[in-house]
Amino acid sequence: MTLGSKNLVCLSNVNLTLSSLAGKVDILKDINLNIDKGETVSVVGPSGAGKSSMMMLMAGLEAATSGQVEIDGHDLGKMDEDALARFRRDAVGIVFQDFHLIPTMTALENVAVPLEFARKPDALKRAQERLEAVGLGHRLDHFPGQLSGGEQQRVALARAFAAEPKILLADEPTGNLDSTTGEMVIELLFKLQKDHDTTLILITHDPRLAAMCNRTITLQDGQLKEETTSSTAKVPTPAVASQG
Numbered sequence: 001m002t003l004g005s006k007n008l009v010c011l012s013n014v015n016l017t018l019s020s021l022a023g024k025v026d027i028l029k030d031i032n033l034n035i036d037k038g039e040t041v042s043v044v045g046p047s048g049a050g051k052s053s054m055m056m057l058m059a060g061l062e063a064a065t066s067g068q069v070e071i072d073g074h075d076l077g078k079m080d081e082d083a084l085a086r087f088r089r090d091a092v093g094i095v096f097q098d099f100h101l102i103p104t105m106t107a108l109e110n111v112a113v114p115l116e117f118a119r120k121p122d123a124l125k126r127a128q129e130r131l132e133a134v135g136l137g138h139r140l141d142h143f144p145g146q147l148s149g150g151e152q153q154r155v156a157l158a159r160a161f162a163a164e165p166k167i168l169l170a171d172e173p174t175g176n177l178d179s180t181t182g183e184m185v186i187e188l189l190f191k192l193q194k195d196h197d198t199t200l201i202l203i204t205h206d207p208r209l210a211a212m213c214n215r216t217i218t219l220q221d222g223q224l225k226e227e228t229t230s231s232t233a234k235v236p237t238p239a240v241a242s243q244g
């Protein structure tokens, strides 16, 4: 048992500094953040604030310059590339604004990839079920280029949830979609999150979307600025007595 094991995500005094031609850039500054299992957390803040960078740290795709990043009891800073790859395979699902599907693979093959990596039996059969669950049972053999934006993001959602990750990271998942399609994708995202009791971290510029999560954290200039708890996102406890 590790100390932070009651939290799924535990960032302690995390700093991220990257080098650019202009010199070193402090991207994240002294971030402290705990997220429980099953929580939904939105991340908001201006462009360049460090939201995507923080997500890269949580996915083990970028290493903190100092501090500790602990996800599901794994101290990512202590793991080598192979261990990080296994961690990503087993624990993390990611959805990006621009879908990131493999263009040379069909929808079915895209969703089967994480299942095959995880050596699940019947990967193709499971992938088909996942696609049917997002309403794409009739598009199994279509390539990403033959799908609409909303359909591609639904394939990406099916793929991200396929191996039942503990943590789902979504970076502006509706950023490239019109509002109606975006709403459908979000509905699906929260449904899958609930069905699998996945911890969700959702980066968004949409305040309405942010408010659908249990908590909202604001990043500004690489620092955690404020945190609000949503009153609407949590299921209200039934009122015992009426007001007044």
Ligand SMILES: Nc1ncnc2c1ncn2[C@@H]1O[C@H](COP(=O)(O)OP(=O)(O)OP(=O)(O)O)[C@@H](O)[C@H]1O
Pocket (backbone or CB within 6 Å): 018, 019, 020, 025, 027, 045, 046, 047, 048, 049, 050, 051, 052, 053, 054
């Ligand atoms: N490889 C890199 N080298 C140097 N600086 C970088 C690198 N990657 C990102 N940055 C800088 O880090 C800062 C944070 O970038 P990040 O992508 O995390 O912002 P963001 O909050 O996700 O913004 P947006 O809302 O526009 O997506 C930006 O100022 C960016 O220019």
Ligand SMILES: [Mg+2]
Pocket (backbone or CB within 6 Å): 051, 052, 053, 171
């Ligand atoms: Mg970003």
